[in-house]
Amino acid sequence: MAARVLVGVKRVIDYAVKIRVKPDNTGVVTDGVKHSMNPFCEIAVEEAVRLKEKKLVKEVVAVSCGPQQVQETIRTALAMGADRGIHVEVSGKDYDSLGPLQVSKILAALAKKEEASLIILGKQAIDDDCNQTGQMTAALLDWPQGTFASEVAVEGDKLKVIREVDGGLETIKINLPAVVTADLRLNTPRYATLPNIMKAKKKKITNVKPGDLGVDLTSRLEVLRVDEPPQRQAGVKVETVEDLVGKLKEAGRI
């Protein structure tokens, strides 16, 4: 049975914002743009808090990597019921190039330091859609992984995880300690309540530097260019079915 759960929460551009590419094509505009917790991370926090409420875990620790602003995201996790937070300070160019490889190294180091026996993450972030951090973290720790989880149940010192896969649902049993990544249907996250938001103010957030964890933040990736998706082209109206077939053949579709 897991005593301490680590939950990773990522601060991303809010899902409803219209994304704009920077004029120099090096990235997207983030200044002054509304940010919030990655929706899959919300689901991860909710699952962890539910495990605590069922008394299957003792402590939920929310972790986020980034500049000062990520503390807002950690506070949201605390308001949802996490017990304390860890802010891994990464800023400037390091933050721009921060990706799954570095984050998974950080999480692996923290899991050892905090003696966590379960890590729950969102399956992917809605900004980069990498879907890698959970898997990499498990590999670095040599822990089993239950990804795309739509259901998690504790069975003694094992976890039963029902995974959403292309072919349907797959049920696996994995030993603890383990990494789980949350998919959309795992749960519906709770509203923070006013009292919990106020209690969250008193919960502790500790600051940690990647260097203290022995993690090298150098990226192996270089972003060359960021472009908007191509503009949607106008369609063509056809008069008859023969015309339609003809046009489809022309376009090489049939």
Add this chain to the structure above:
Amino acid sequence: MLLKGQSFSIGQRLFDELHHSGWGVSSTGLTDEQKEFQKVAFDFAANEMAPHMAEWDQNEIFPVETMRKAAQLGFGGIYVRPEVGGSGLSRLDTSIIFEALSTGCTSTTAYISIHNMCAWMIDTFGSNELREKFCPDLCSMEKFASYCLTEPGSGSDAASLLTSAKLQGDHYVLNGSKAFISGGGDTDVYVVMCRTGGKGPKGISCVVVEKGTPGLSFGKKEKKVGWNSQPTRAVIFEDCAVPVTNRLGSEGQGFNIAMKGLNGGRINIASCSLGAAHASVLLARDHISVRKQFGETLSNSQFLQFKLAEMATRLVASRLLVRQAALALQEDRPDAVSLCSMAKLFATDECFSICNQALQMHGGYGYLKDYAVQQFVRDIRVHQILEGTNEVMRMIIARDLLTES
């Protein structure tokens, strides 16, 4: 534990818009904690209220379950003290929350604010027994409350109220009737201003009357232009005996208690107007960005651009005044009463005008009940009338100015 649903209705889109609009965004200048409160209120409004606001209005439904969900989040007694179940937040926090909730359904939020006002009055002026008896249930909205001041013969001239409360042993026996009581008949706890002494404000006391007390009855449900998600009825007292221990404060303090309640109530009502106006501006903006006439979208019309700019400016001005008034009240500043009156006067007038202009920008569609803007117009129209008419607000402000010497 209350879960969020997923909603892609007009409400969700509205919520997204409200969250991301760059101008005069209602979260400027707020603390991180206040932004969290606002976020919960916006989320709740978009998910739990906006999808139903039309139905509640058209079918005159008092949304008890939804309000209890709101109470679970702490919205039942926002500025009531925590030891009796309240959230213990400030007046500014409260204003922010009601403004956000109002974008989901103005009528329901307005009732929630009245309920909050009553809970605060009992918390602040009630004995410990009364507080412990009523506040926890009110904060959880296990029970609902109504504020009973107005009578058929005394609206603006509230201090001339006639409902009498004659002392008989350890009970007051109430006789008289109250008019236009929000929630009346459906609520459980009535905070009633009644005459225990002589004429004028100093003869008025405040007592708490529970539904089911013999001698308490209700008039017919009124048919209203708006505020249809809350029932409005006359509240009638016929030899209605109420324990003396149900009195808030001392005899003769009732009018004072009523007015103190209203100072906060005025900020709350003004905040509800802000939410409705903000929602309406975004609806109007969306509409004119899509609707084409004379070969181009309405948003290309300079007249409409200027109109929209004016609406936005007046909304921000209203919001600043309301928030300043909230701060003044929570800091107990000498200018608080005047500021609350100014905020209520200005914001309710301006916001009605804004909603009305937003409706106009919709053209014929604005007149259809399929479009939300008309409901915001109808719902906030009464904010210029109740909790003290805007004429009475002018009286209060003028008196304050002319007394200063």
